[in-house]
Amino acid sequence: MSQRGNINAVHTTNGCDPDRLVEHRASTSEQAAKLDAGGFSLLIWNVLKGKRSDWTSDFLRFCSEKDLLIIQEAYLTEEFRDILQKEQYNWDMSIAFEYRNIKAGVLTASKIEPSFVCTLQKKEPLIRIPKTILITMYPLSGRDQFLLVANLHLINYTMSVSQFRAQVRQMQRILSKHPGPLIVTGDFNTWSDKRMAVIDDAAGHLNLKAVTFKDNNRSLVLGHHVDHIYYRGLEPFETISTAVTTSDHNPLQIKFRLPAR
Template sequence: MGRKVKIALGSMVTTMALAGYFLSQLTIFDKLQIQFVSGRDKPYQAITQYAPLQCYQSPEAVAVLPAKTFKLLSWNIHKGQDAGWQKDLQRLSAEQDFVLLQEATPQQSLQQFSSSLFASAFAYKAQSSGVKTFAKSAPQWYCADSLPEPWIQIPKVGSAMAFPLQNGQTLLVVNLHLINFELKLVNYRKQLEQIFALVGRHQGPMIVAGDFNSWRGKRVDFLNGLMAQYDLHAVPLQSDQRVRFLGQPLDHVFSRGVQILTANVLAVKSSDHNPILLEFRIGAD
């Protein structure tokens, strides 16, 4: 057996061993796991009008958002694997009204927020991971959905929360982590279309943010076309330091029916993604 063949076989065995270890530590849930906290006495009730999404609604009216101007943080926190994430998360979330995390785990806990929604479809080494949204007010309803990666089968997750406003409208906040490992757009398209079935029925202002894994031109084109169908516009970012792959930014914020006041990206070492900070206003001055 030649030296090159031995090296190739050795690499193959090592790869298979690593893959076997990874799979032995991975648990994919039979059903999307949703953990919701609101501080309200009456539990939210399941509703079916947005199926196949899992959705729940408050049995009574919740308080309207008390302000017209809001601050929002969107950040893929890399499962808290990088040093310094706790300090950066506390610092960056201190003045926010909404915090949208992707690759979140139960470790990310922000006590200053009265409501939180954590949606997870898998666990690695007994630690679940998914998308997590924090808010200072309780939503009228919320939804979550997942779809498995076509190659590695690990599901990606999205969620939405709806908050009543002073003007009688409802603000929809959507937190997305989209399919990554796929050359075609089959599952990527399906995941977006499932969550956008809900988006299409919403008439009020909206923020859609997260890690879109938009690393190919075809994905970017599809994404922009879909957003345009729903009158959603990409938020222009000052100091745009978003992480890029193959020249394309992975993280985005899209908006509808709001006035963007500031939108920035901050460079950090506490994750493999940089956080986006947004301030926006609803309604006229």
């Protein structure tokens, strides 16, 4: 089920049909608004449900002039809805849970409407709350190509990597159907070497590269970075990771462009 408004949708269904991805690439109108292939910007941030003081001011500062917002632990309060509307974002959200009538999960917002949206869920084995993945697709200007974006919040509370690997492979099956530019990013919960090895394996199969940061302020858990940006068929040309106190994760900012022909 989804609740679709003029510029937003809340998704509660589980499962992505690879055939739909192919169909939507073929059926997208030539007149549809497109991302600028010459350069587009993203904010990636686990916002801890916006619980900490001054979160709103930081969010407004970081989302300024961003084409895409890739948010984990979004908490869909009226205040957050109002911010997204005021900043003129379309948004889609994959729900992990609802508390006191407020939905929480991963949220992807964009200045243009996506041409394809689907969501994947997998329950945490111990706490039974789903972790979610939201996949969106956008046409790119001047090229007969589409950008596919996967917004991840991966399983956390397990000692074994079996459920973690299952969630990654579930996503990998969908992403492997897309031949074009690809961004896979979010909170990977890669707090161990074994978890990181699962991601490295998936990145290899999907021909993804990892973004590196000159000044690396990405958040650490047990000595491992947990927030990542992987990409394919694109050139990153600005990367920023900023230390903040308004979440337990530090936001990442990046600009990509399509390589010159």
